[in-house]
Amino acid sequence: MNENIKEEKEKKEEKVNIKILYSTLTGTTKKFALTLKQKLLDQKLSTFFPQVFEISEYDPNDLQDESSILIFIIATLNGGPPRSAKTFSHFLTDLVNDQRIPQNYLSKLRYWIYGIGDLSYNEKYNKFARDVDVYLRKKGGNSILKKGLGNHGNKFEELLLHFNRFTDILVEKLKAILKPNEKLNENVILHNDKENDKDIDIDIDNEDEDEDDNFENDENDENQTTDIEDVEMLTPIMNKILTKQKYITVGTHSAVKLCRWAKAMLRGKGVCYKHAFYGIISYSCMEMTTSLACANKCIFCWRHNKNPTCTSWHYKQDPPEMIYQGSIKAQKDLIKPWKGVPGVTSDRYKDAFNVRHCALSLVGEPIIYPQFDEFTDILHENRISTFCVTNAQFPEKIESIKPVTQLYLSIDAPTKDILFELDRPLFPDFWERFLKSIENLAKRNERTVFRITVLKQYNDNFIQNYVDLIKLGKPDFVELKGVTYGGFGTNPKVSMNNVPYHQEIVKMAQEFMENDYMKENYGIACEHAHSCGILIAKKIFYKNNSWHTWIDFDKFFQLFQEKKPFTREDYMMKTPDWALFGSKEKGSNPKFIENMEERLKNKVTDIKSNENEKENQNEKENEKEKEDKN
Numbered sequence: 001m002n003e004n005i006k007e008e009k010e011k012k013e014e015k016v017n018i019k020i021l022y023s024t025l026t027g028t029t030k031k032f033a034l035t036l037k038q039k040l041l042d043q044k045l046s047t048f049f050p051q052v053f054e055i056s057e058y059d060p061n062d063l064q065d066e067s068s069i070l071i072f073i074i075a076t077l078n079g080g081p082p083r084s085a086k087t088f089s090h091f092l093t094d095l096v097n098d099q100r101i102p103q104n105y106l107s108k109l110r111y112w113i114y115g116i117g118d119l120s121y122n123e124k125y126n127k128f129a130r131d132v133d134v135y136l137r138k139k140g141g142n143s144i145l146k147k148g149l150g151n152h153g154n155k156f157e158e159l160l161l162h163f164n165r166f167t168d169i170l171v172e173k174l175k176a177i178l179k180p181n182e183k184l185n186e187n188v189i190l191h192n193d194k195e196n197d198k199d200i201d202i203d204i205d206n207e208d209e210d211e212d213d214n215f216e217n218d219e220n221d222e223n224q225t226t227d228i229e230d231v232e233m234l235t236p237i238m239n240k241i242l243t244k245q246k247y248i249t250v251g252t253h254s255a256v257k258l259c260r261w262a263k264a265m266l267r268g269k270g271v272c273y274k275h276a277f278y279g280i281i282s283y284s285c286m287e288m289t290t291s292l293a294c295a296n297k298c299i300f301c302w303r304h305n306k307n308p309t310c311t312s313w314h315y316k317q318d319p320p321e322m323i324y325q326g327s328i329k330a331q332k333d334l335i336k337p338w339k340g341v342p343g344v345t346s347d348r349y350k351d352a353f354n355v356r357h358c359a360l361s362l363v364g365e366p367i368i369y370p371q372f373d374e375f376t377d378i379l380h381e382n383r384i385s386t387f388c389v390t391n392a393q394f395p396e397k398i399e400s401i402k403p404v405t406q407l408y409l410s411i412d413a414p415t416k417d418i419l420f421e422l423d424r425p426l427f428p429d430f431w432e433r434f435l436k437s438i439e440n441l442a443k444r445n446e447r448t449v450f451r452i453t454v455l456k457q458y459n460d461n462f463i464q465n466y467v468d469l470i471k472l473g474k475p476d477f478v479e480l481k482g483v484t485y486g487g488f489g490t491n492p493k494v495s496m497n498n499v500p501y502h503q504e505i506v507k508m509a510q511e512f513m514e515n516d517y518m519k520e521n522y523g524i525a526c527e528h529a530h531s532c533g534i535l536i537a538k539k540i541f542y543k544n545n546s547w548h549t550w551i552d553f554d555k556f557f558q559l560f561q562e563k564k565p566f567t568r569e570d571y572m573m574k575t576p577d578w579a580l581f582g583s584k585e586k587g588s589n590p591k592f593i594e595n596m597e598e599r600l601k602n603k604v605t606d607i608k609s610n611e612n613e614k615e616n617q618n619e620k621e622n623e624k625e626k627e628d629k630n
């Protein structure tokens with residue numbers, strides 16, 4: 001950029017010090033926002049640079065580091081936010097409900113609120129303006145002046161008078177705050193200070209001074225939440241970031257990404273652990289989610305916690321058929337560019353367009369999508385198997401969803417404290433939800449799995465605690481898998497030091513098998529050294545002297561079509577020798593690995609390549625961190 005333009009731009013940016021955000025139903029708040037802007041401009045002060053925006057144009061992620069003073073002039077619609085403020089309102093609700101976000105999160109924020117409502121709405125009078133004020137204060141925001149609540153039920157002149165009285169005082173406050181070349185005078189800013197508020201005795205009578213005390217009730221106010229069901233889950237900014245990271249978003253809450261194992265299998269460079277353990281064809285497997293939002297912010301999250309979080313579904317809902325069509329198209333679009341890439345044979349390339357599996361495990365929490373059952377029905381009708389991975393925070397769903405091909409719980413930690421540290425859950429009763437989810441898993445009839453993602457120094461111990469959870473959930477399988485390097489971003493809590501070697505996972509599995517309960521009921525069935533994975537399976541899958549951990553997919557679809565109850569035992573299949581624990585191939589299917597015989601002859605095992613991969617990953621991590629910093 002030309003230096004002069006850059007300087008000019010910086011100067012201008014410095015001056016954007018008052019953002020007036022309005023949210024309107026019939027235009028009054030917009031009019032008032034423009035009136036206030038003019039009043040500020042009339043001061044002819046170089047430090048006043050007011051700008052007016054509709055609230056939907058404001059990215060709430062900026063609240064934390066907002067250097068401008070925010071002025072909200074907002075109406076209420078049936079006790080909730082007007083349409084243009086729904087995303088903003090939803091963001092704030094999540095923020096206050098998120099126990100991990102510190103109370104001083106918005107401590108840099110300076111704001112003022114003026115609500116325009118109608119007293120005849122009684123307890124819903126200016127409810128949205130009052131909520132926004134409470135929410136911002138809850139997270140440390142600083143109100144520079146007590147909020148104003150105007151009654152549009154009065155004569156318009158009275159409302160305008162009320163607004164003018166407030167904004168006159170506001171102008172004085174702003175003058176005091178935004179003096180040129182002067183440090184902020186702390187005494188001027190009212191840090192939620194009710195004592196200081198008392199000298200501005202111009203608020204209308206029925207305002208509740210102790211709204212903070214009513215906060216919990218406000219949250220439960222049905223009227224507040226019923227109207228926000230058509231908020232889109234993804235903001236345009238989130239969408240842009242996801243696209244940059246090679247996700248294809250489908251509709252407003254789903255996404256597909258091509259799994260690295262799909263690429264590896266296409267190129268004859270390896271298969272995923274799901275192929276070794278269960279017979280999934282990696283390149284025919286569509287990895288996706290029906291909800292990018294999740295109730296956890298795991299420290300090892302692939303998405304570096306850039307996803308939305310929520311404790312319940314309150315979004316616009318896309319129809320399942322549309323998600324299905326969109327996802328299949330996305331998967332095919334992701335496969336297309338692999339034509340002609342070295343190693344990709346025409347047979348495999350063609351075959352990859354036949355989507356046969358769906359791993360509902362990408363990111364987020366797929367089961368909170370309200371039409372999840374309808375979506376899996378469509379997949380099954382199209383002979384696409386379903387592996388569903390949930391974060392064990394929605395126990396009712398885990399009990400009630402229709403059977404999938406294989407149902408997973410992510411068991412990220414053996415104890416409450418470690419779960420809190422690793423998953424950073426949103427729910428205050430996260431441990432109870434976790435245990436209840438495990439308990440409900442035991443009631444399921446299809447194949448069930450505990451997925452333990454092992455992070456060294458975090459959750460690689462406490463075998464007895466894990467066994468207690470296994471006794472409760474009685475999963476058919478326990479997958480131990482070293483955490484995958486996905487670039488840990490700038491998260492200081494995880495690094496390559498937390499990524500285990502395959503031998504360490506094997507050792508952990510063996511420690512499991514020293515436990516009496518495990519010895520009696522389970523055995524180590526498979527391994528996949530390439531991804532540091534071990535499969536511990538229930539002994540019911542050991543028949544006629546061999547493991548049957550693979551899935552008979554034809555049988556599964558037949559059972560689905562018959563619409564009769566079925567169990568895990570109805571669709572199992574013999575596991576091939578190369579996938580078994582202790583085999584020389586260590587879970588790599590010779591059919592999909594180039595020069596396998598030669599590799600084995602030269603003892604170039606996948607364990608070795610795992611070590612090399614680790615070195616590469618170290619390099620990648622450094623690069624990724626550089627990128628993140630930029």
Ligand SMILES: Cc1cc2nc3c(=O)[nH]c(=O)nc-3n(C[C@H](O)[C@H](O)[C@H](O)COP(=O)(O)O)c2cc1C
Pocket residue numbers: 023024025026027028029030075076077078079080116117118119121124125126127152
């Ligand atoms: C459909 C509708 C619902 C409303 N609901 C409320 C309400 O719940 N609480 C309230 O104080 N005012 C309510 N109002 C009044 C508006 O907030 C008030 O008229 C305000 O001035 C509208 O501002 P605007 O002209 O910028 O849209 C409602 C108005 C309409 C038209």
